[in-house]
Amino acid sequence: MNINISEVANLPSRFGNFNVQSFKEGQKEHLVISAKELSDVPIVRVHSECLTGDAIGSLKCDCRDQLEYGLKMANETGGMVIYLRQEGRDIGLLNKINAYALQDKGFNTVEANHQLGFAADERTYEIVTFILNHYNIKKIKLLTNNPDKINSISDIEIIERVPIVMESNIHNENYLDVKRDEMGHMLPKDR
Template identity: 80%
Template sequence: MNIKISDVANLPSRFGNFKVKAFKEGQKEHLVIYAKELDEIPVVRVHSECLTGDAIGSLKCDCRDQLEYALSLIGEKGGMVIYLRQEGRNIGLLNKINAYALQDKGLDTVEANHQLGFAADERTYDIVTYILHHFGIKKIKLLTNNPDKINSICDVEIVERLPIIMKSNKYNEDYLDVKRDAMGHLL
C-alpha cells in the first residue's frame, strides 16, 4: 500500500477534544479521530462517509446517528473513529443519488445498487488494518453491526463486538430491514 500520512492535529468538537490524523490512499483521504490517550484495547468505530446523512441529516439512513453516537462515546470513554471516504457504499455520490431515485420508484437499497451495475456493498476495509497497525493497536472492541467489517480486519484481535443500534424512523425502517435481512447486519 502506498499511503501518505498527515501530521497529528488537535480537533476540539462538540463531542470532545480529539486528535486527528489523515491517511491518503490513492485519491481517497480517510480521517482518524481519536482520544488523546488510547486504551490498550480501544473502542473503534469504522464509519463510511455518508454526505446526505452525516452532513445534511438525511432520515433515509442511520449514518449520522451512528457517527454521533460513536463520537460521543469516544469523547467520553476514549477510543477511535476511522472515517473512510467510501460514499454510498463506495459507489460515489452521483451513483448514490441515482440509487436514491430508484428507491423513490420502489426498489430497495440492494436492488437499486444492482440496477446500477454494482454489488450490494462495494466498500473495502484493507486500510483499517493498516491504520490500526500504524497506531500499534493489537486488540480492539469494534463498534459495528456489519459482519463485513468484522471479517475484514486482519492481524488485530476483535475482543468484543459492540452493537450500535439506532432508533428507526418512518423513512429508514425498510432500509434497516434490508440491511438486516439481505446484508446480514446484526440488528
C-alpha cells in the same frame, strides 16, 4: 500499500477534544478521530462517509446517528472513529443519488445498487488494519453491526463486537430491514 500520512492535529468538537490525522490512499483521504489518550483496548468505530446523512441529516439512513454515537463513545472511552471516504457504499455520490431515485420508485437499497450495475456493497476495509497497526493497536472493541467489517480486519484481535443500534424512523425502517435481512447486519427486529 502506498499511504501518505498527515501530521496529528487537535480537533476540538462538540463531542470532545480529539486528535485528528489523515491517511491518503490513492484518491481517498480517510480520517482518524481519536481520543487524546487511547485506552489499551479502544472502542473503534469504522464509519463510511455518508454526505447526505452525516452532513445534511438525511432520515433515509442511520449514518449520522451512528457517527455521532461513535464520536461520543470515542471521547468517553479513549477510542477512535476511522472515517473512510467510501460514499454510498463506495459507489460515489452521483451513483448514490441515482440509487436514491430508484428507491423513490420502489427499489430497496440492494436492488437499486444492482440496477446501477453495482454489488450491494462495494466497500473494502484493508486500510483499517493499516491504520490500527500505525497506532500500534493490537486489540479492539469494534462498534459495528456489519459482519463484513468484522471479517475484513486482519492481524487485529477483535475482543468484542459492540452493537450500534439507532432508533429507526418512518423513512429508514425499510432500509434497516434490508440491511438486516439481505446484507446480514446484526440488527434486532425491533428498533
